Amino acid sequence: MSLYFDAVAILTAPSTGGSFKSRIYSARNLRASPAQIYALITEASKWDIVLADVIEKADILSLERKLSPALALLLVYDHLLSKKGIAAPAAHPLRQAVERHKVRLKAEFTKARVRRGCASVEQLKAAVLREKREADGTNQFVYPRWVRVNNIRSTLEDQLRTTFAQYERVDTLAGLAPEVDDRTKQKLLYMDPNIPDLVAVPFGADFTSSPAYKNGEIILQDKASCFPAYLLLGDRGPKDPWEGDLVDGCAAPGNKTTHMASLLAKQQKQKKPRKQIISMDASRVRSKTLQKMVSLAGADPTVTVLQGQDFLALDPMDSQFENVTGLLLDPSCSGSGIVGRDDVPQLTLPQPKVPKSSKPQGKKRKRGTDDRDHPEEPQSKVTVGETSAAPSDENDIPSGTVDHDRLTKLSNLQARIVEHALKFPSATHVTYSTCSIHLIENEAVVARLLASDVAKERGWRLLRRDEQPEGLRRWKHRGVRRDRDIETGVESDESEAVAALSEDDLEACLRCWSGDSEGLGGFFVVGFVRDSQEDRVLVKEDSDAGEGGDHTVEDDDDEGEEWEGFSE
Ligand SMILES: C[S@@+](CC[C@H](N)C(=O)[O-])C[C@H]1O[C@@H](n2cnc3c(N)ncnc32)[C@H](O)[C@@H]1O
Structure with a gap:
């Protein structure tokens, strides 16, 4: 009893x-x-x-x-x-x-x-x-389990032949939730149309004991979390691989770093990998996880991990960064896009x-x-077999309350971090992302950055929709001018913040929202580009190299991404 x-x-x-x-x-x-x-x-x-x-x-x-x-x-x-x-x-x-x-x-x-x-x-x-x-309302949308194939250790074709051999293809995401019960036990597979090498399976699918998971051939990474590396490195192939070095400034636990390494491996199939990615995290504890994830993904030959390194303390003019052409910034955020994990029936x-x-x-x-x-x-x-958190298993749970002071502090720090990235002398591509739904951390940060001296002097602009990698060009959810009501998803007239961005710039921003048919949590990403490495005007002597120390890095437990590990 x-x-x-x-x-x-x-x-x-x-x-x-x-x-x-x-x-x-x-x-x-x-x-x-x-x-x-x-x-x-x-x-x-x-x-x-x-x-x-x-x-x-x-x-x-x-x-x-x-x-x-x-x-x-x-x-x-x-x-x-x-x-x-x-x-x-x-x-x-x-x-x-x-x-x-x-x-x-x-x-x-x-x-x-x-x-x-x-x-x-x-x-x-x-x-x-x-x-x-x-x-x-769960018949209209489904939160799947997203699985990214790691090109360093495998290929999509190999995984379809092995790990997913028994899986039946469905044409829509909704097809992962068939009429019959126990969809979590069903072997159904949906090929994602936006991100290469990404598939979705019913959320309950458990790979933790599969060899592919343990060997780092597949990585459980939410679809939205795959946008930044793909936006940065694009659809290049062996004929036009990425030139120069890459920096991931806020990298732990390492989803986006390992995704970048995977995309490079695909672009440079024949070439011997070289240390091309410099990846860091200000938190020492989280840096250990980053290092572990990099090793298990087989990315050690490509990635240098700087443990406990504050990105803001890097001097962009240091010779070790002279070939850095692309930077990925996914700094601490409110995590308001993360859907809670409480899947208790x-x-x-x-x-x-x-x-x-x-x-x-x-x-x-x-x-x-x-x-x-x-x-x-x-x-x-929330119903059994669904999970309100499925899109973001790598993430922590947000507090659920909107604290305007905290959002302002976070957005100031986010803007500083990206502004710092725009100062790297050879950089031509920078992506900025958050798992926040708040305008103040997203479009408003972008507007501030475009208006900054460094952006103007160095000719930074947004990567237009028509320049984005094919899969992301097709993504229909774009930047917003006003905050959306969390419950209803409707743009609010009472939104305190209004993004001062042109229509084209809003089109350049990519958004993900929870509760729609895409099966994701809230996410934001945008790409900054400049057409030449020449500065338009000579930039003033950077005064903020080595400026780390006067800001705080969020507590380890409050960060937007968690790593599921390769074996549990
Ligand atoms: C949202 S998480 C990054 C998730 C990661 N990009 C991924 O895909 O796995 C934000 C990270 O930024 C780190 N961080 C915050 N401020 C930083 C700074 N100034 N320099 C380096 N890392 C920082 C935090 O410690 C945290 O691990």
Whole structure:
């Protein structure tokens, strides 16, 4: 019986972040096995709307005072749908509290099936899944698991022949969420049309024990996170490979550095790799992860890691940077584009019959508390098998609140970092990206940078849409002039910040938003270019080389990207 109490405890515990599975496996004081608890909650949640209805119609909550709504739902699930029935001795009072009503429960369950026009329990399961997706809005979009093939160790063709050999191709992202249940277990594959060597599979696909993952042949990297390196290095091939060195100024844990190395490997197939990327992070702790990721991706011959190096403290005029032609800057940001990781199933719970006057109005109450006096909670879009965080498993969880002072400080630092990059004497290409949705960290930073002395003196402009790599040229979500409302996605008239950018410059900015059919979190990226390395006007002596030290690097735990590692 501890199984059911433990499952209720998990469902009603306050969110502490982390995945649903990890929360169960790391929970203390559980007596039942984590695997059993996980299976019970996951399976029961697929039936919650039917079970809640059956329990209410059978009125067992009024008749059996020992049963809370969540407990009743889990017990009735096992009673009606699991092969072995309720996992408790026949004489156990809670088992009896359910089994006393078995005729009524069975009859209501059959009615629920017939009402939906289903001939079998299997058909009912699919119908319920459809209903749930429609109610949650999750039938319109799906968060997949994004997998990037690492060209240093493999090729897309090799991976399609090996790791994904059993996978069936689907033509749309939505195709990863077929009508039948258990899409997480299905081997479906979608070839991404925007980023080369990137595929999507159902989110539940687990590669952690696959050789390709352990050997660094494939890297689990969100699609949006692949935009910057591709925007910088483009569709070049062996005939016109990238010339010069590259710098990744804010690199840990290393997704974009290793992506750059992968693109270089593809462009320079025949050539022996040389140390072409200088990659750094101001955080020593995160630099260790960066170094590890670089090594496991096989990128050591290409990448020099400067551990604990503040990018702002580099002197652009130092001879070691004289051949740096491209820089990628993905500095600390608010992380407001990251979708939370709380994938704990939101169960629709039955409600006991209460006198009409005190019955709450509206939709059924969702999981979150077992306290019957609590007010109704808002419906959530999160369902089992989805994850609200899928696009950004590499990322940490944002705080969820908008702190304007913090955003201003972050945007000042972001602007300084990119401005510093624009000073490298041979640089012709710079990308700037954030996983923030706020205008102040994105288009507003771009506007400030374009207006800066260094941009004007050195002739920096934005990489126009028609100059962008083919896959990104096709990307339709572009820069915005005003902030969007986080909930509705509509551009707000009340937006405090308004980006002073031309239409062409807004077209040059690329945006990703959560909650649409693209399966991503919020992200922003833009490319700066200049047509010649000659300065238009002689630039004043740089006074900020070595200026690091008067700013703070964000805490390790508050950074936008996390590395999933190659073996867990
Ligand atoms: C969003 S994360 C970078 C993620 C990384 N680009 C990736 O794709 O894996 C931002 C990183 O910038 C680093 N950082 C912030 N300010 C920095 C600075 N001035 N110099 C170097 N690194 C900095 C932080 O320590 C953090 O690791």
